[in-house]
Amino acid sequence: MPSVLQTNGLTKTYHGFSALHDVSITLETGRIYGLIGQNGAGKSTLMRMVAGLGFPTAGSITLFGHGGEKALQEERKRIGSMIEHPSLIADMTAKENLRFHRLIRGVPNAETEDKQLELVGLTDTGRKKARDFSLGMKQRLGIACALLSNPELLILDEPINGLDPLGVVEIRNLVIKLCKERQMTILISSHNLPELYQTATDYIIIHKGEIKQTLTLAELDERCRHHLCIQCDQPEKLAVVLEERLHTHSYQVLPDKTVKLFDYLDKKEQVANVLFDNGIVVTGLSKEGETLEDYFVSLIGGEKHA
Numbered sequence: 238m239p240s241v242l243q244t245n246g247l248t249k250t251y252h253g254f255s256a257l258h259d260v261s262i263t264l265e266t267g268r269i270y271g272l273i274g275q276n277g278a279g280k281s282t283l284m285r286m287v288a289g290l291g292f293p294t295a296g297s298i299t300l301f302g303h304g305g306e307k308a309l310q311e312e313r314k315r316i317g318s319m320i321e322h323p324s325l326i327a328d329m330t331a332k333e334n335l336r337f338h339r340l341i342r343g344v345p346n347a348e349t350e351d352k353q354l355e356l357v358g359l360t361d362t363g364r365k366k367a368r369d370f371s372l373g374m375k376q377r378l379g380i381a382c383a384l385l386s387n388p389e390l391l392i393l394d395e396p397i398n399g400l401d402p403l404g405v406v407e408i409r410n411l412v413i414k415l416c417k418e419r420q421m422t423i424l425i426s427s428h429n430l431p432e433l434y435q436t437a438t439d440y441i442i443i444h445k446g447e448i449k450q451t452l453t454l455a456e457l458d459e460r461c462r463h464h465l466c467i468q469c470d471q472p473e474k475l476a477v478v479l480e481e482r483l484h485t486h487s488y489q490v491l492p493d494k495t496v497k498l499f500d501y502l503d504k505k506e507q508v509a510n511v512l513f514d515n516g517i518v519v520t521g522l523s524k525e526g527e528t529l530e531d532y533f534v535s536l537i538g539g540e541k542h543a
């Protein structure tokens with residue numbers, strides 16, 4: 238089966254400024270790809286190129302195994318997208334908005350309107366106009382519009398931006414459901430990395446227009462180094478005890494005096510006993526791992542978070 242999407246050396250330059258540089262990625266069926274990057278990293282630019290909302294300066298795109306402008310035009314009918322903002326008409330109800338999008342996109346069956354409204358939980362909005370919708374409702378209606386043609390690839394640019402916690406969970410559940418039940422491939426960008434960690438099966442990390450890394454959730458978990466997190470009254474003395482009594486140098490003392498021990502992960506009690514025997518008062522000892530956010534920060538060289 239061909240990949241859903243392949244980009245090869247995709248590059249976009251705006252008046253000499255390189256917004257995307259040599260981007261080569263592959264998306265496979267039925268996976269949720271979290272696209273991560275700081276403001277201005279090139280996430281929307283990449284999504285726009287794939288959705289056909291902009292032309293690359295160089296490089297190529299293959300969708301469902303087909304490349305070339307003519308074939309891409311056809312294959313893009315298999316894509317649904319909500320990029321930057323949901324494109325809604327403020328004066329129209331949810332259903333009218335859906336009908337408008339359905340007609341301009343030439344989707345024949347009208348029943349799909351109710352189906353999408355139900356899927357995103359907007360069946361009860363009646364005569365209420367889109368202008369009076371909450372941000373979460375607007376986002377969900379935008380997703381419903383993107384789903385009208387029953388796409389195989391769904392592109393969502395920051396769909397949870399500005400949503401309250403309940404709204405965030407609703408979008409997460411919807412995305413996971415679409416992937417599981419319809420084998421839909423989803424490319425989703427967000428600055429909310431803890432949330433993306435709960436949603437995505439794969440991660441694409443982009444920095445200053447270039448792909449820094451692509452990895453699966455399993456690879457991420459393996460790379461997020463696990464450690465014992467120790468809180469105590471004397472971190473300097475603790476360091477000496479770790480080196481002299483436990484013969485390890487694999488630790489880090491953080492500015493807040495927490496100590497991360499990368500050794501003895503399954504010997505918590507032994508560590509606790511040795512520290513106690515050496516007069517160190519331990520107020521916290523737990524096994525922990527790095528988060529997606531920590532990993533992202535260390536990967537892009539400690540710059541501000543996404």
Ligand SMILES: Nc1ncnc2c1ncn2[C@@H]1O[C@H](COP(=O)(O)OP(=O)(O)OP(=O)(O)O)[C@@H](O)[C@H]1O
Binds near residue numbers: 256276278281
């Ligand atoms: N039409 C344009 N003309 C000139 N520069 C542009 C244009 N569109 C995007 N850029 C620039 O390209 C870079 C990448 O922008 P892009 O919107 O893709 O970033 P992003 O990762 O989506 O950021 P954010 O998280 O803030 O949405 C930015 O520096 C942006 O200013």
